[in-house]
Each structure stands twice: as structure tokens, then as C-alpha cells.
Amino acid sequence: MNPPPTRVLITGFEPFDGEDTNPSWEAAHRVAQQPPPDMTVTAVAISCVFGQALDELRDAIEEKSPELVLCVGQAGGRTDLTVERVAINVDDARIPDNAGQQPVDEPIVPGGPAAYFSSLPVKACVAAARRAGVPASVSQTAGTFVCNHLFYGLAHLISTRYPGIRGGFVHVPYVPAQVTHRAAPSMAARDIATGLRAILVAARENITDIRETGGATH
Ligand code: PCA
Numbered sequence: 687m688n689p690p691p692t693r694v695l696i697t698g699f700e701p702f703d704g705e706d707t708n709p710s711w712e713a714a715h716r717v718a719q720q721p722p723p724d725m726t727v728t729a730v731a732i733s734c735v736f737g738q739a740l741d742e743l744r745d746a747i748e749e750k751s752p753e754l755v756l757c758v759g760q761a762g763g764r765t766d767l768t769v770e771r772v773a774i775n776v777d778d779a780r781i782p783d784n785a786g787q788q789p790v791d792e793p794i795v796p797g798g799p800a801a802y803f804s805s806l807p808v809k810a811c812v813a814a815a816r817r818a819g820v821p822a823s824v825s826q827t828a829g830t831f832v833c834n835h836l837f838y839g840l841a842h843l844i845s846t847r848y849p850g851i852r853g854g855f856v857h858v859p860y861v862p863a864q865v866t867h868r869a870a871p872s873m874a875a876r877d878i879a880t881g882l883r884a885i886l887v888a889a890r891e892n893i894t895d896i897r898e899t900g901g902a903t904h
Contacts, residue, residue: 692890694727695752696882697743699759699832702734702784709861709875710758716879722887728752734784734832736777740839747848754889755853756806757840758882759833762860765871766821767881769808770828770855771900773838774801778830794838802841806854807888807895814888820881821873824900828855856885 696718698711711731718729730746732739747755761768775798777789808824815822828834837855844851862872 688724692725692754693750693752694721694725694754694756694886695730695746695750696727696886697730697732697746697755697757697836699732699734700784702832703781705760705864707861707863708760709858709864709873709878710760712861712875713858713878713882714758716875717882717886720879722883725886725890727886732757732836736779736783736787736789736832736835738785739832739836743836743840744843747843747851752851754886755840755851756882756886756889757836757853757855759836759855759857760860761829761833761857762864763870764857764859766823766859766873767815767878767885768823768825768857769806769811769885770804770825770837770857771808772801772803772826773828773834773841773855774830775799775838776830777835780831783832794835795842798842802838802845804854805841805844805852807892808854809898809900810888810892810896811854811856811885812900813896813898814884815881818880818884820877820884822881825857826902828857833857852889854889856882
């Protein structure tokens with residue numbers, strides 16, 4: 687008998703910073719509609735609001751009992767899918783969130799660890815996206831806005847309440863419709879979704895990471 691399908695929660699964000707769309711949600715939605723083989727994927731849209739984003743994530747985890755969680759966010763200006771290595775315990779917002787909050791140098795979890803590493807095999811995820819024909823790389827920083835906030839909150843939940851879950855974060859470029867009037871890199875939502883599917887499969891199949899360079903000199 688086949689094992690039951692892997693339960694996956696994928697999240698994307700609502701638009702922020704005056705944009706009409708958020709590629710992370712466009713792609714997450716596509717992955718849920720056409721999941722990889724042997725996975726059931728639920729997509730949840732997360733508010734771009736400090737605090738509230740974590741409440742929504744916790745509710746979704748409680749409701750869906752996922753085994754794998756992949757949170758996705760827009761990183762406008764990046765050229766490829768970037769699998770985040772580390773989440774840090776600080777909110778430092780360059781722009782207000784969608785509720786007008788703009789925290790500066792505040793801990794996400796007071797007294798919590800300075801940082802958490804992704805519990806996904808980041809190198810294997812990058813390699814899998816590349817094999818699927820989608821540009822990807824490791825990122826050493828998820829920033830200090832709501833995406834890092836959500837990633838840190840996810841890692842803290844896993845560490846303190848859900849040790850059986852593995853989860854991580856991927857930043858994605860703009861979609862073409864967002865850059866028709868400016869010189870910035872973009873990637874079609876269909877291609878982003880293809881990369882995310884490959885990342886999910888790699889995350890399920892690789893409990894330990896592969897050894898491959900993915901570092902940066904700066
Ligand atoms: N990107 C922002 C927050 C929401 C999103 O999609 C970030 O990188 O923090």
C-alpha cells in the first residue's frame with residue numbers, strides 16, 4: 687500500500703508597498719492547485735502585518751497539521767528563487783507594514799534565540815529548483831521586515847511546539863506585470879511555482895542536506 691500523501695502548508699503574502707499583487711501568493715496558490723505527486727498542499731494567504739502574520743500562520747498549522755511548511759515572500763529586485771538559510775530575532779522595518787506599524791530594532795520573541803537556521807535542506811532545495819530549470823540560490827538573509835518575522839516565528843513554533851514539522855522560507859522575484867515600467871528582474875508565476883514544487887519534493891526527500899557550496903563573500 688502506498689504511504690499517505692505528505693501534508694504540506696504553503697503560505698504567500700498579500701500585496702504590500704503599493705503593489706497590486708504579490709508573486710508569493712500567486713505562486714503558492716498555483717502549487718496548491720497543482721501539487722507535486724503524493725502531496726496534499728494547502729495554500730494560505732498571510733497578511734503583511736507584524737504579529738498578525740504569526741497568528742495566521744499558527745492558526746493554519748493548528749488547523750492543517752502539516753508535516754512540511756514552506757513560507758514564501760516577495761523579494762523585489764532579486765533575480766532568482768532564494769532559499770533562506772537563517773531567520774534572525776529582530777524586526778527593523780524600512781517601510782510601514784499594511785497596518786501602518788514600523789517597528790525598529792524590536793525582538794520578535796523577547797528572550798528568544800538570536801537566530802534559527804532553516805529546518806529545510808537548503809542546498810538540496812536549490813539544486814532541485816535548478817534541475818527543474820528554475821534559477822535559484824541560497825540566501826544568507828531574509829531581511830528584517832515581515833518575511834523574516836514570519837520565518838523566525840515559524841522556526842520558533844517548530845522549536846517550541848511542533849518538533850515534528852520541518853519548514854523554511856523562500857523569497858521570490860517580482861512577476862513581469864510588476865516591472866513593466868521599471869528596470870527590474872522578474873520571473874513568471876508559473877516558473878516560480880515550478881521551482882517551489884521542486885523545492886517541496888527535495889525537502890521531503892532530503893532529511894539531511896547535500897554538501898555543496900552556496901555561500902557568499904559578502
Ligand atoms: N515580502 C516582504 C513581506 C511580504 C513579502 O512578500 C519581506 O520580504 O519581508
